[in-house]
Amino acid sequence: MHLHGGEVAEVARVVTQPAFIEECERRFIKVFGFAPSPEEVRSWKRSWPALMSALCNAGLGELRVLLEYSLPATGERIDALVIGETADGQLCTVVIELKQWTSAQTTPLRPGMAKIGQRTVQHPARQVRGYVRYLEDWVARDEIPLLTRGITVLHDAGPELIRQLRAGVARGAAAEFPLLGRDDLAAEPSREALAERMGCAALRPAEQESVKAFLDAEHRPSPALLTRVGHLIEGNDALTLLGDQDLALQEVWHAVKASQEHGKRSTIVVTGGPGTGKTVIACRLLGDLCRERNANPRLLSPSGTLTRQLQRTVGDTSRGLIATFTNNIPAGVTANSVLLLDEAHRARTYPDYSHGAFPLTLGKLLNQASVAVLFLDEQQIVRPTEGVTLDELERHARDQGRYFCHIDLTTQFRCNGSSAYHRWIDQFLQPEGPAVPWSGSDYDLAVIGDPDQFTDWVSSHTDNRLTARITAGFCWPWKSPDTPPLRPEVEITWSRPDGPRTWIRPWNARMERPDLDHPHVPARPFWATDEGGHEQVGCIYTAQGMEYAYNVVVIGKDLVRRGDKWVAQPHESRDPAFKDVSPDRYLRYALNSYRVLATRGTRGTRLYSTDDMTQAHLEALLPRHGRRPGQD
Numbered sequence: 001m002h003l004h005g006g007e008v009a010e011v012a013r014v015v016t017q018p019a020f021i022e023e024c025e026r027r028f029i030k031v032f033g034f035a036p037s038p039e040e041v042r043s044w045k046r047s048w049p050a051l052m053s054a055l056c057n058a059g060l061g062e063l064r065v066l067l068e069y070s071l072p073a074t075g076e077r078i079d080a081l082v083i084g085e086t087a088d089g090q091l092c093t094v095v096i097e098l099k100q101w102t103s104a105q106t107t108p109l110r111p112g113m114a115k116i117g118q119r120t121v122q123h124p125a126r127q128v129r130g131y132v133r134y135l136e137d138w139v140a141r142d143e144i145p146l147l148t149r150g151i152t153v154l155h156d157a158g159p160e161l162i163r164q165l166r167a168g169v170a171r172g173a174a175a176e177f178p179l180l181g182r183d184d185l186a187a188e189p190s191r192e193a194l195a196e197r198m199g200c201a202a203l204r205p206a207e208q209e210s211v212k213a214f215l216d217a218e219h220r221p222s223p224a225l226l227t228r229v230g231h232l233i234e235g236n237d238a239l240t241l242l243g244d245q246d247l248a249l250q251e252v253w254h255a256v257k258a259s260q261e262h263g264k265r266s267t268i269v270v271t272g273g274p275g276t277g278k279t280v281i282a283c284r285l286l287g288d289l290c291r292e293r294n295a296n297p298r299l300l301s302p303s304g305t306l307t308r309q310l311q312r313t314v315g316d317t318s319r320g321l322i323a324t325f326t327n328n329i330p331a332g333v334t335a336n337s338v339l340l341l342d343e344a345h346r347a348r349t350y351p352d353y354s355h356g357a358f359p360l361t362l363g364k365l366l367n368q369a370s371v372a373v374l375f376l377d378e379q380q381i382v383r384p385t386e387g388v389t390l391d392e393l394e395r396h397a398r399d400q401g402r403y404f405c406h407i408d409l410t411t412q413f414r415c416n417g418s419s420a421y422h423r424w425i426d427q428f429l430q431p432e433g434p435a436v437p438w439s440g441s442d443y444d445l446a447v448i449g450d451p452d453q454f455t456d457w458v459s460s461h462t463d464n465r466l467t468a469r470i471t472a473g474f475c476w477p478w479k480s481p482d483t484p485p486l487r488p489e490v491e492i493t494w495s496r497p498d499g500p501r502t503w504i505r506p507w508n509a510r511m512e513r514p515d516l517d518h519p520h521v522p523a524r525p526f527w528a529t530d531e532g533g534h535e536q537v538g539c540i541y542t543a544q545g546m547e548y549a550y551n552v553v554v555i556g557k558d559l560v561r562r563g564d565k566w567v568a569q570p571h572e573s574r575d576p577a578f579k580d581v582s583p584d585r586y587l588r589y590a591l592n593s594y595r596v597l598a599t600r601g602t603r604g605t606r607l608y609s610t611d612d613m614t615q616a617h618l619e620a621l622l623p624r625h626g627r628r629p630g631q632d
Helices: 008-014 018-032 038-057 124-138 159-168 191-197 208-216 223-234 244-262 278-290 304-314 360-368 390-399 419-428 451-463 583-598 612-621
Strands: 004-007 064-071 076-085 091-099 113-116 119-122 146-154 266-271 298-301 322-324 338-341 371-376 403-408 444-447 468-472 490-496 499-505 548-555 559-562 565-568 601-609
Touching: 004 008, 008 038, 008 064, 018 038, 018 064, 038 064, 038 076, 038 091, 038 146, 038 191, 064 124, 076 208, 091 124, 091 208, 119 124, 124 146, 124 159, 124 223, 146 159, 223 278, 223 304, 244 266, 244 278, 244 371, 244 403, 266 390, 278 298, 278 304, 278 338, 278 371, 298 304, 304 322, 338 360, 360 390, 371 390, 390 403, 419 583, 444 612, 451 468, 451 499, 451 548, 451 601, 548 583, 559 583, 559 612, 565 583, 601 612
Parallel strands: 091 146, 266 371, 266 403, 298 322, 298 338, 338 371, 444 601, 468 548, 548 601
Antiparallel strands: 004 064, 064 076, 076 091, 113 119, 490 499, 559 565
16 A cells, blocks of 8 residues: 555656645545644655655656555555666665654664654664565565665755764664765766665666556565574574473464364464463464465564564564554455464453454454464453453354364463462452462562562662562553653652651653663563663553563552452552443452562562551461561
């Protein structure tokens, strides 16, 4: 899909006309399903005329240009794509990223980034490299031989900014993608020199049949991309399977092969609690599928945090194969596709999965593929607008004539592999009934007395280069801006013999990318793993799906213990997802949320409650921090 296409000279004649821009705004809504932002429309008005002028000055008026060309597997768009043909008849596309920058902040510490005003963004040369790689990996195939180049046009940028940006990628792979400033867009010493700078040297108009084949091409992963990803996963020790994980992988793989060989569509659900290896199995399946002939797999997750972590683990080459699933069906999924949906319990079911039929978008996703493998833990459903159950998935499969298979994982590898701890936390967070004191010896679990103590505990581990994090229920406001500095909003006051004391920390950052001015404040997807995350408090939506060595869980006043049962107090929650939710209904989500938070630590956990009666309940069940079980 694209917003507008035509010969360069033709587009140049109309691009400055208000009626053309207005028509593009209307078409944008029709093509992409939402309205362009005012900032985007302003950028069209500034950048499109500058680009068309430069292309015409380079004698490229007869080439074809596409404006706002969509890359469906990523949800991104190329600002402009020039299409031509080389002297030997090969189709050639030139990716052009347009920027209105006149200044930017860069640092050698993060050469792949730049800061524009208050926004930290990807370096434009790396951005272009990603677009070029996408076209090579998702469009170029034997039936569509394609040569792809890329440039960035910064039509307002002076020589100093261009030198600065070029220095930022001088030694990297992105150096092969030129950055052109204001002075580079002049046709000097010749039109041919400008055409070469713009990546279009010696290009001639492409044959209509070739252009049509390109525009009609299905965006799907190339064999080369699948091979690369398969090798990366195969050689990644972090994705090694053990015990139950490998048995489950084999069961899923046999079901997948049977479905592929006999043409029977199937839905496979893999259930298991925290740490049972669902994500690792999903990644290994992706690696195996990538090595299959005619494969077209996808690994999806409703969690953007998990998606970013997986992409980092597998590498940038996985772009498009590993993606976030929200309200849109990924591009290029066909009847032979195998879909792996990790954290299926977080799939959006808006407005409320309990008030109607099977979720529409999720149903379309499952029906589109030959095989759908969903990894599920119903006890990790933590908000009203998310969550699908095993029973619902089985009914949907039967209704659609799909074979259904359920695989349950029992062995878990998180929390030091302690089955005793998982059984204890499950019983501890039952809505009502007697609580059992912790008597295990294979997991470091204790109640901690106050925030000063758990701050020291976390710091002692991070000083030893171990990951340790503080998490809390969503019981404090979260109004920090998208970029640092963060506001200290999680505030706990407690009594000491020398008087009251107050502890304050910020929530984790909202931003998706690191901020150049605050290198020790990790972006939200990397709060659990990157340096500095221990200085912020993680919420359920950031911590879910992640793990770290040592874990503090602050139980807020939204969940308190009264007698032999838990009592939900939704009015104490600051989570907008629970506005006007009744206490009875909120209880399930609160118990699930704290269960998720309490199962992030691989080596040890400390529990603390801001409610005095609940803290006393913890102290009756758990050894005190710093003391061994049974010690006075």
